[in-house]
Amino acid sequence: MTLLHRTLILMACWLAAPLALSQIYPSAPVTLVVPFAAGSGTDAVARIVARKLSERLKQPVLVDNKAGANAQIGALLVAKAKPDGYTLLMSTNTSHSANPSLVLNLKYDPIKDFTPITRVGELPFALIVNKNDPAKSLKEWIDQAKLNPGKYAYATPNSTSLVASETIKRIAGLDVVGIPYKSSPQALTDLIGGSIQMYVTDLGSSMGMINSGGVRVLGVTTKEPLSSIPGAPPIATVVTGFDLTSWNGIFGPAGTPKAIADKLNMELQEVLADKEVRKALSQLGFETWPSKTPEEFAKYVADQLTHWSALIKQAGMIPE
Numbered sequence: 001m002t003l004l005h006r007t008l009i010l011m012a013c014w015l016a017a018p019l020a021l022s023q024i025y026p027s028a029p030v031t032l033v034v035p036f037a038a039g040s041g042t043d044a045v046a047r048i049v050a051r052k053l054s055e056r057l058k059q060p061v062l063v064d065n066k067a068g069a070n071a072q073i074g075a076l077l078v079a080k081a082k083p084d085g086y087t088l089l090m091s092t093n094t095s096h097s098a099n100p101s102l103v104l105n106l107k108y109d110p111i112k113d114f115t116p117i118t119r120v121g122e123l124p125f126a127l128i129v130n131k132n133d134p135a136k137s138l139k140e141w142i143d144q145a146k147l148n149p150g151k152y153a154y155a156t157p158n159s160t161s162l163v164a165s166e167t168i169k170r171i172a173g174l175d176v177v178g179i180p181y182k183s184s185p186q187a188l189t190d191l192i193g194g195s196i197q198m199y200v201t202d203l204g205s206s207m208g209m210i211n212s213g214g215v216r217v218l219g220v221t222t223k224e225p226l227s228s229i230p231g232a233p234p235i236a237t238v239v240t241g242f243d244l245t246s247w248n249g250i251f252g253p254a255g256t257p258k259a260i261a262d263k264l265n266m267e268l269q270e271v272l273a274d275k276e277v278r279k280a281l282s283q284l285g286f287e288t289w290p291s292k293t294p295e296e297f298a299k300y301v302a303d304q305l306t307h308w309s310a311l312i313k314q315a316g317m318i319p320e
Helices: 003-024 041-057 072-079 093-102 138-147 159-172 184-193 203-212 258-273 275-282 294-314
Strands: 030-034 061-065 087-092 114-123 125-130 153-156 177-180 198-202 215-220 246-253
Touching (some): 030 072, 041 114, 041 258, 093 159, 093 246, 125 159, 138 159, 138 215, 184 198, 258 275
Parallel strands (some): 030 087
Antiparallel strands (some): 125 215
């Protein structure tokens, strides 16, 4: 066999390797780590997506909640995992856009330590108060807060709640106190119980309580009204210039083979096009918006990192 023949055979094997890898994968269960508590919006989205993805991959996709430290615990776990496609992360702007500007000595790099697979969509947030609160509008609530400096508290279980609340606080000139929470359900429980007076909540964890009238919505974080909450005005109608929402996406550890990332992206495209999945997600107020390729998602993540850095700086927040 000549050197040319050997070279051609090696090249053919090298070119065929990614295809073979994608055909074999997955041959065992896949773990989808969610860096937020069970019952949170991201958790609800993850379970809907995982169920359908399991059917397509013909392997169990197991949701594993690793909540804590504003998504740092779950993100770090995946960043350090073996890059073989069997440990994935479903996370949000909290871990990949906001934490770099909010956390001193962050132990992971949102760009270098992960392989973007696909954006899943956006989960709008809403500003809610106790159903018995005398304020019937956001302007009334802001006026009340100004008459009671230092006496109102708001919940911050994730970066979207934190940045949204701090932005409202700065623009409206309020003296209100932020209370950190470990989970969205816990914050919602305390709002209903009266321990806090305001909460910018993800619709995934609070839509049921909103629909039942258990809490009152005073505004939504998006620039335009939401069809899922008729009659709720954008916060920007009172707090000029406000526009904030939360994106959601799936990552692997850095070094995940391109063939696996591409296959997962392709399968997730099909999952998110499924009518039943879209209906279930829409009931959470979630808007599906998958990226067509891992590369498209990678660019989006980089752009959002810049965007959130500016938002946090404008809110006057400093890393702690």
